[in-house]
Amino acid sequence: MNITSGVVPKAQKCVLYGVEGIGKTTFASQFPDPLFIDTEDSTLYLNVKRFDKPTSWTMLLQQIEYVKANRPCKTLVIDTMDWAEEICKQHLMQANGWNAIDSSNYGKRYVALAKEIGNFLNKLSEVIDLGINIVVTAHAWLRKKEEPDEMGAYDRYELKLEKKTAPLVKEWADMVLFANYKTTILTDEKTQSKKATGGKRVMYTTHKPTWDAKNRLGLADELPFEYAQIADAFNRATATPDEKDLGMQSINELPETNLQPVKSPETDIPELNEPSIPTQIPSDMVDLMKLNKVTPDEIMQIIYQGGFMPADTPIENIPADLWGYLVTNWDKALGLLNNQIRK
Numbered sequence: 001m002n003i004t005s006g007v008v009p010k011a012q013k014c015v016l017y018g019v020e021g022i023g024k025t026t027f028a029s030q031f032p033d034p035l036f037i038d039t040e041d042s043t044l045y046l047n048v049k050r051f052d053k054p055t056s057w058t059m060l061l062q063q064i065e066y067v068k069a070n071r072p073c074k075t076l077v078i079d080t081m082d083w084a085e086e087i088c089k090q091h092l093m094q095a096n097g098w099n100a101i102d103s104s105n106y107g108k109r110y111v112a113l114a115k116e117i118g119n120f121l122n123k124l125s126e127v128i129d130l131g132i133n134i135v136v137t138a139h140a141w142l143r144k145k146e147e148p149d150e151m152g153a154y155d156r157y158e159l160k161l162e163k164k165t166a167p168l169v170k171e172w173a174d175m176v177l178f179a180n181y182k183t184t185i186l187t188d189e190k191t192q193s194k195k196a197t198g199g200k201r202v203m204y205t206t207h208k209p210t211w212d213a214k215n216r217l218g219l220a221d222e223l224p225f226e227y228a229q230i231a232d233a234f235n236r237a238t239a240t241p242d243e244k245d246l247g248m249q250s251i252n253e254l255p256e257t258n259l260q261p262v263k264s265p266e267t268d269i270p271e272l273n274e275p276s277i278p279t280q281i282p283s284d285m286v287d288l289m290k291l292n293k294v295t296p297d298e299i300m301q302i303i304y305q306g307g308f309m310p311a312d313t314p315i316e317n318i319p320a321d322l323w324g325y326l327v328t329n330w331d332k333a334l335g336l337l338n339n340q341i342r343k
Contacts, residue, residue: 009239011128015081015169017138017159018179022201023225024137027179028077030227031135031234035073037063039083049073055284057091057116058330060084062291064123068130075133078124081169082138082160088116095328101162114164121172133238136169140178140211157211175215178204179225201225280315282323288330294337301341302326302333 014031018024025042028034036043036050037060043050049072054060067076078084089101092112101109124134139160157178159166170176182202204211205219217233277286277296289299296315304311308322326333 009237011131011133012234012237013124013128013172013174014133014135015138015159015173015176016135016179017140017176018203018225019140019157019181022179022181024179025079027225027227028079028135028137030231031075031077031133032238033074034077034135035067035075036077036079037084038079039087040080042079052287052290054084054087055287056327056330057087058327059284059287059291060087061120061123062288064127067127067132068123071130071132073132075135076124076127077135077137079137080139081136084120085113085117085161085165088120089113091328092116094324107164110162110164113162114168117165118168121168125172136173138169140180156209159212170212170214173214175205175217175219176213177215177230178211178213180204180211203229278315280318282320282327284327285323288327292334294334298337298341299326302336305341306333306336 016024016028025046028036029043029046029048034048036048038044038050038053039060041053051063051066054063064076067073092098092109093101096109096112098109101113124136128134140157141160142155143158144155157180159169161169180202181199183199201224203223203225204213204221205215205223206213206221217230217237219230219233223229277289281289281296281299285299288294289296300315303309303313303318303322303326308325309318
């Protein structure tokens with residue numbers, strides 16, 4: 001039985017959430033060698049590596065599998081988690097024939113959502129095990145917190161996620177950073193009128209009654225909202241012995257000659273010529289076809305040989321719910337393609 005001591009460096013799981021427009025995406029772009037899964041087109045103004053915007057839950061999971069297989073980055077950024085959760089909801093609704101995610105059947109649908117998000121976090125943990133950091137961004141919203149004692153109710157900032165999934169994300173993370181504008185209230189001594197001033201961007205790193213936050217890096221409770229404020233502590237937590245010998249420099253600070261070129265993910269993902277894809281095929285299906293190099297003829301053979309429609313059915317007569325079924329059951333569709341159609 002082996003016993004060790006000392007600090008063990010490892011990739012970090014960071015959740016970064018804050019109010020609208022405070023700069024979460026820009027902050028996330030400063031982590032070492034980031035690659036974005038951008039669910040809401042928030043990186044378009046930044047010069048960063050990004051996957052194509054995921055149009056289905058299946059596509060998003062395949063992007064994570066690509067990172068596991070190819071290791072094209074040092075930090076994988078999910079931007080944002082609340083939009084990813086919305087994609088997950090659409091997936092579950094399509095797969096189960098639900099009209100909405102609601103509290104019917106004693107919360108059964110919310111339980112299913114939490115289970116799917118839990119599996120998603122497990123996949124991200126597998127990326128962590130490969131030495132790749134994970135940064136998950138999210139929006140914040142104010143919720144009324146009810147206390148049973150004399151404190152009564154008060155507003156607090158929380159992750160903009162469903163009540164069953166937000167705790168999963170917070171518990172999964174090594175650190176949760178909350179970004180907000182710090183406003184100072186000035187009181188006129190003569191008139192006793194009050195005026196708000198300031199608006200400085202700050203981040204909070206420890207839990208308070210009015211927000212969720214935590215860290216394991218020994219950060220100060222409140223810091224300016226700048227990546228430089230956590231860079232040294234982050235590097236110490238993730239650096240291998242060889243990197244420590246280099247003086248704790250981040251990968252972005254090392255001389256260019258020490259860097260190994262990394263192919264952009266888009267260049268390694270097979271592409272189809274978009275003009276050859278019939279416009280009747282929905283965009284989420286088109287995206288999966290591109291990722292897996294599936295031709296329009298092959299997708300029609302999946303429909304025919306899978307017994308979904310007669311072999312002479314024209315593509316314009318394929319119903320929308322069948323396309324949706326194939327997207328949510330893409331692994332089975334690929335199994336039919338590889339085991340029968342391509343043999």
